[in-house]
Amino acid sequence: MIPHSKPTITGSELRAVVKVLKSGMLAQGRRVEKLELDLAGFIGARFAVALNSGTSALHLALLALKIKPGDEVVTSSYVCTGVLNAINYTGAKVKLADINPDDFNISVDSVKRAISRKTKVIIVPHMFGLAADMDGLRKFGIPLLEDCALSVGATYKGRQVGSFGCAAVFSFYATKMLATAEGGALVTNNREINSFARDRRDYDNKDSYEVRFNYKLNDIQAAMGIQQLKGLRSFISHRQKIAAMYNNSLSDLGIRLALTAAKRT
Numbered sequence: 646m647i648p649h650s651k652p653t654i655t656g657s658e659l660r661a662v663v664k665v666l667k668s669g670m671l672a673q674g675r676r677v678e679k680l681e682l683d684l685a686g687f688i689g690a691r692f693a694v695a696l697n698s699g700t701s702a703l704h705l706a707l708l709a710l711k712i713k714p715g716d717e718v719v720t721s722s723y724v725c726t727g728v729l730n731a732i733n734y735t736g737a738k739v740k741l742a743d744i745n746p747d748d749f750n751i752s753v754d755s756v757k758r759a760i761s762r763k764t765k766v767i768i769v770p771h772m773f774g775l776a777a778d779m780d781g782l783r784k785f786g787i788p789l790l791e792d793c794a795l796s797v798g799a800t801y802k803g804r805q806v807g808s809f810g811c812a813a814v815f816s817f818y819a820t821k822m823l824a825t826a827e828g829g830a831l832v833t834n835n836r837e838i839n840s841f842a843r844d845r846r847d848y849d850n851k852d853s854y855e856v857r858f859n860y861k862l863n864d865i866q867a868a869m870g871i872q873q874l875k876g877l878r879s880f881i882s883h884r885q886k887i888a889a890m891y892n893n894s895l896s897d898l899g900i901r902l903a904l905t906a907a908k909r910t
């Protein structure tokens with residue numbers, strides 16, 4: 646059986662996790678802070694907030710944008726259920742747009758048809774390492790939330806995905822390119838979104854009562870994530886070689902393969 650995906654775990658991850666276990670500090674701490682700094686630097690953003698899943702990250706991003714019942718959120722028809730769940734948590738209405746058959750990314754033309762006066766945000770999943778048409782989507786003048794769960798390390802016109810929208814979310818689930826078993830992050834250049842997400846991910850030691858969540862990542866997961874991020878470029882290179890092998894082997898069979906558009910990797 647060909648596995649769905651297999652995380653790349655090396656001695657670096659093992660040593661980093663054991664070091665945290667021996668330290669006695671297992672919950673959210675300095676390793677989480679380090680991962681946040683490293684991820685923000687890699688994406689080219691000002692802030693990163695480590696969380697326990699990509700769904701949690703998307704939920705907090707939507708709340709930070711004040712999405713509420715009666716609002717509409719447009720996203721792709723071909724997307725993880727967690728994206729739909731996060732929208733439903735806010736009480737907003739999901740509006741689905743179709744995808745491009747060539748790269749499985751959300752169709753700009755379909756988004757145009759889905760938009761209404763109630764549309765408050767467009768969630769843009771970058772599918773299977775292929776960046777969506779960010780320039781085309783920006784023309785609508787509606788805030789864009791990037792879902793980079795399947796495309797950490799992909800680029801659009803020389804910039805990392807996750808650096809174009811008002812915020813971006815990442816998943817570190819076991820099947821993802823950057824895996825910490827469970828986990829995620831919200832990345833943004835917006836100070837208010839960053840502050841909101843940091844405040845709402847944890848309900849302890851607060852001066853005022855607001856509805857907050859238990860969305861924290863822990864130092865064990867973060868230690869693994871730091872090492873995974875260091876090896877990310879080599880992970881991508883290895884998968885690109887495998888993809889090229891499949892493309893070459895299948896090209897004569899009449900199978901339609903995903904295409905990488907110009908200025909995207």
